[in-house]
Amino acid sequence: MAKPPQGQQDFIRAIVSRDLDTHQFGGAVRTRFPPEPNGHLHIGHAKSLCVNFGIAGEFAGGRCNLRFDDTNPAKESSEYVESIREDVRWLGFDWEDRCFFASDYFERFHDYAVSLIKKGRAYVDSLSADDIRRHRGTLTEPGRDSPYRTRSVEENLRLFSHMRAGDFEEGAHVLRAKIDMASSNINLRDPTLYRIRRAPHHRTGAAWAIYPTYDFAHPLSDALEGITHSLCTLEFEDHRALYDWVLDECAVDCHSRQIEFARLNLTYTVMSKRKLTALVDEGHVSGWNDPRLPTLRGLRRRGYPPDAIRRFCEHIGVAKRDSVIDVRLLEHFVREELNARAPRVMAVLRPLRVVLTNYPDGDGEELPAVNNPEDPSMGARMVPFSRVLYIERDDFCDDPPPRYFRLAPGREVRLRYAYIIRCADVIRDERTGEIVELHCTYDPDTKSGSGGAVRKVKGTVHWVSAAHALEAEVRLFDHLFTVPDPDHDPEGREYRSLLNPNSLERLRGCRVEQALRDAAVGRRFQCERQGYFCVDDDSTGGQLVLNRIVALRDSWAKIAPGRSQETR
RNA sequence: UGGGGGAUCGUCUAGGGGCAAGACAACAGAUUUUGGAUCUGUGAACCCAGGUUCGAUUCCUGGUCCCCCAGCCA
Numbered sequence: 001m002a003k004p005p006q007g008q009q010d011f012i013r014a015i016v017s018r019d020l021d022t023h024q025f026g027g028a029v030r031t032r033f034p035p036e037p038n039g040h041l042h043i044g045h046a047k048s049l050c051v052n053f054g055i056a057g058e059f060a061g062g063r064c065n066l067r068f069d070d071t072n073p074a075k076e077s078s079e080y081v082e083s084i085r086e087d088v089r090w091l092g093f094d095w096e097d098r099c100f101f102a103s104d105y106f107e108r109f110h111d112y113a114v115s116l117i118k119k120g121r122a123y124v125d126s127l128s129a130d131d132i133r134r135h136r137g138t139l140t141e142p143g144r145d146s147p148y149r150t151r152s153v154e155e156n157l158r159l160f161s162h163m164r165a166g167d168f169e170e171g172a173h174v175l176r177a178k179i180d181m182a183s184s185n186i187n188l189r190d191p192t193l194y195r196i197r198r199a200p201h202h203r204t205g206a207a208w209a210i211y212p213t214y215d216f217a218h219p220l221s222d223a224l225e226g227i228t229h230s231l232c233t234l235e236f237e238d239h240r241a242l243y244d245w246v247l248d249e250c251a252v253d254c255h256s257r258q259i260e261f262a263r264l265n266l267t268y269t270v271m272s273k274r275k276l277t278a279l280v281d282e283g284h285v286s287g288w289n290d291p292r293l294p295t296l297r298g299l300r301r302r303g304y305p306p307d308a309i310r311r312f313c314e315h316i317g318v319a320k321r322d323s324v325i326d327v328r329l330l331e332h333f334v335r336e337e338l339n340a341r342a343p344r345v346m347a348v349l350r351p352l353r354v355v356l357t358n359y360p361d362g363d364g365e366e367l368p369a370v371n372n373p374e375d376p377s378m379g380a381r382m383v384p385f386s387r388v389l390y391i392e393r394d395d396f397c398d399d400p401p402p403r404y405f406r407l408a409p410g411r412e413v414r415l416r417y418a419y420i421i422r423c424a425d426v427i428r429d430e431r432t433g434e435i436v437e438l439h440c441t442y443d444p445d446t447k448s449g450s451g452g453a454v455r456k457v458k459g460t461v462h463w464v465s466a467a468h469a470l471e472a473e474v475r476l477f478d479h480l481f482t483v484p485d486p487d488h489d490p491e492g493r494e495y496r497s498l499l500n501p502n503s504l505e506r507l508r509g510c511r512v513e514q515a516l517r518d519a520a521v522g523r524r525f526q527c528e529r530q531g532y533f534c535v536d537d538d539s540t541g542g543q544l545v546l547n548r549i550v551a552l553r554d555s556w557a558k559i560a561p562g563r564s565q566e567t568r
Numbered sequence: 569u570g571g572g573g574g575a576u577c578g579u580c581u582a583g584g585g586g587c588a589a590g591a592c593a594a595c596a597g598a599u600u601u602u603g604g605a606u607c608u609g610u611g612a613a614c615c616c617a618g619g620u621u622c623g624a625u626u627c628c629u630g631g632u633c634c635c636c637c638a639g640c641c642a
Contacts, residue, residue: 008582008590036642072641129640136638140570143638174640184571186638195640214642235636238572260573262635267579273642315591317581319574322635326579329592339605346602374605405603414601448601460601484579529602556603 010318012259016055016229019257025228029062031055032227033088033095034218036069037080037202040288041087041296043309043330044271047264050313052231053093065225066095070103071217073201081202087296091306102217103203105224109212110164112220112250113175113193117156121249122193123149124159125176132174135181136189142182143189149178163196166209170196175210179245187242191215219243223252230256233263234320264316265324268479269294270486270495284499285480291536291547292480292503302477303524303534303549308337324485331550338524338532338549343371343378346416346462347512347527347546349474351390353437353466356421359387364465367448369417372526381515384468385418390511395461396438398426403559405459407438414460416528420446462528469511472544475536476505516544524549 009017016029031052035045056064066088070076085099116122125132125148137143151159163173175194183189193216200206212220222230230243237260247255265271270279271294279285279293288295291302299309312333316325346369364386372378391407400408407413412422425439445452480503486495516525516535523535531551538545 010581034642038642069642075641132640133638138570138638142570171640176640186571189638192640197640211640213640218642232642234573236642238637240572262574315581319581321574321580323580326592329580332592335604344602344604373602403603416601418601420601453601457601459603462602526602526604529604531604552602552604554603559603 011320012051012229012231012261012318013055013058015257015259016059019228020059024257025254027061028226028228029056029059030065030226030228031062031231032065032067032222032225033093034067034069034221035084036072036076037078037084038072038075039080039273039277040083042271042276043266043294043296043299043313044264045087046091046296046309047313047316047318048231048233049088049091049093050310051261051318054314055229055231063098064093064095065098065100065227067100067221067225068102069214069218069221070101070201070203071211071214073197073199073211076202078202083297087300090296090300091310100221100225101203102212102221103201105217105221106204106208106212108224109217109220110210113212113216114157114160115251116177116193116249117160117175118153119249120153121178122156122175123151123178124156124163124173125149125190126159126173129171132192136186137181139186145181146176146190149190160194163194163210164208166198168196168209170198172196177216177242177245179242185238185241187215187239188245191242215239215242216246219246219256219258220250220252222256223247223250223254226254227256228254230258232258232260234260234322236260260320261318262320262322264313265322265485265487266294266330267324267327267484268481268486269327270481272487275487275495278496279480282496284496289537291475292477301534301537301547303522303532303547304334305337305341305524308333311337327479334550335532335553338526340374341372342524342526342532343515344369344373344528345513345515345525346383346464347472347474347510347516347530347533348390348392348462348464348469349507349510349527349530350393351509351511352393352396352435354389354391354421354463355437355439356387356389356442357424357439358441361387364467367417383417383513383515384465385415386465386467388466389415389463390466390469391415391438391461391463393435395459396423396435398435401560406461407440407459412457414446414448414457415442415463416460417448418463419443419448420455420457462530464511464513466511468514470514470516470544472510472512472516472546474507474510474533474546474548476507476548478503478505510546512544512546516546519544526552 033052053064056062125146135144174192176190179188181189194210197211240258289297289301312330366382368380369383370380395406414420419442421440421442427437481498482500486498519535521535532549533546536545536547
């Protein structure tokens with residue numbers, strides 16, 4: 001016997017609980033995640049996944065199926081099926097042995113269609129698509145019956161079998177439900193149930209010449225799988241009457257309850273399949289796995305941990321109101337997860353050479369550094385230190401503003417895990433005046449962990465030893481769009497014109513700690529004081545490429561806006 | 569000008585005839601060998617108008633605004 005979860009419930013869980021209490025579905029809870037294999041999953045799908053698998057997991061005996069809604073062979077392919085399965089698995093959901101396809105049910109759908117014809121509830125219409133549209137009426141005017149609406153059952157049966165046999169051209173006929181051409185709900189004005197398609201289907205090949213529409217296939221798929229709660233997004237709200245009509249007319253033994261909830265929108269991005277496809281096809285991004293995209297492949301490559309995505313989806317809740325979630329909430333969960341898990345490392349993105357004039361020449365020394373101050377069990381590592389180092393260009397300022405605690409002429413700063421140094425000389429390019437190198441002195445008594453280390457300085461700065469550092473390319477990402485809601489720009493501009501021209505910044509010649517030498521693709525790190533980074537797919541044996549997943553919170557950027565060279 | 573939905577802090581989400589709660593964001597402070605993390609605190613909301621009621625954000629009535637629907641897409 002299923003038991004409802006305790007605690008705060010969203011409206012869907014409340015309905016499921018109530019259905020359990022009233023024995024609506026014999027105590028069962030079955031949901032499904034029903035993607036169409038015509039594109040890649042995005043974080044909006046992750047919300048749906050969390051709702052469907054989440055609810056199934058919370059109620060005893062609950063099950064969630066993965067079901068591919070593959071009723072349109074012209075748009076679908078098995079590559080998408082595999083991509084979707086991979087993404088669902090990556091997020092951590094397990095459909096066990098319940099991966100289904102609507103196409104598995106084609107024969108049964110056909111039989112239901114025949115039964116509808118026999119009952120006089122469906123007919124073959126031979127109007128063109130244009131004429132059907134003209135007969136449909138408008139939002140305020142009723143439609144008109146098709147002249148073919150009164151065909152006899154026998155003729156409908158004969159025509160439908162010829163449709164199935166492939167005797168007609170695409171568009172020559174369709175099978176329509178016979179409901180009500182005057183209905184105020186346009187979905188009920190004799191909706192199309194079957195259309196002729198000559199495209200090969202990715203699973204059934206050329207076996208079928210006719211394919212069911214979503215409105216016919218979806219309720220029947222749910223019924224056949226014993227789905228109790230068919231959860232979908234708001235735009236299907238007025239399809240529910242049709243959903244129920246199909247189930248009422250088709251003599252199935254399970255009548256699922258369709259419940260609609262608001263889809264996920266995120267600030268500074270777009271989520272519609274159409275817009276995402278356009279961004280990829282028009283080359284605004286490098287592909288479906290571009291780290292700036294909200295696709296699951298993009299987020300994965302960017303380095304977003306799946307657990308953070310799930311926790312985000314659980315946190316935002318489920319409701320019916322249209323909303324746009326602040327992407328910073330997602331980033332919060334990414335930081336929270338990575339703060340706990342990611343090993344720390346030092347990396348200099350924009351290197352500035354520093355020579356410690358009083359430090360002995362030679363191999364230098366090795367200094368211990370903790371891997372994660374949040375988690376002592378992650379241990380420590382040795383970091384090479386020597387006479388010539390790199391620090392971040394941003395960590396030196398010729399003419400420091402108030403409250404600038406980093407290095408400046410004559411000032412002191414601590415090198416993380418090492419010594420306090422003082423800037424003695426600024427070496428410039430004679431021609432350009434550009435700072436090429438700093439000459440500093442170090443205080444040997446201030447080594448981290450030693451007695452002299454108790455001396456306080458205002459700032460601590462990260463560094464790498466020039467002779468020991470690895471070179472890397474680092475990619476910094478900013479929002480893909482310049483406005484929070486590119487779907488609804490207040491000035492009415494089209495989303496393409498709102499793309500952020502600076503959403504990708506590639507830094508070459510970055511210097512990173514040796515600890516990254518053999519880091520596998522996908523490994524995540526915190527580069528101290530900068531952010532969380534992930535080893536990109538583009539990395540090769542010789543060239544390390546890092547993606548910045550998300551920057552650390554930067555309180556200096558708030559104190560001195562515009563002072564920091566880094567975006568975000 | 570048909571039908572279906574929805575309006576609660578800046579953004580999400582709860583609640584519900586009796587002090588409107590949480591998270592993110594913001595702000596202030598403490599702390600810190602990451603200007604990170606952590607901790608403490610502050611500001612911040614019931615679409616409008618009537619009605620019922622001792623009392624309405626909640627119930628009723630009437631508005632206003634927003635979203636979706638006229639595919640042989642899903």
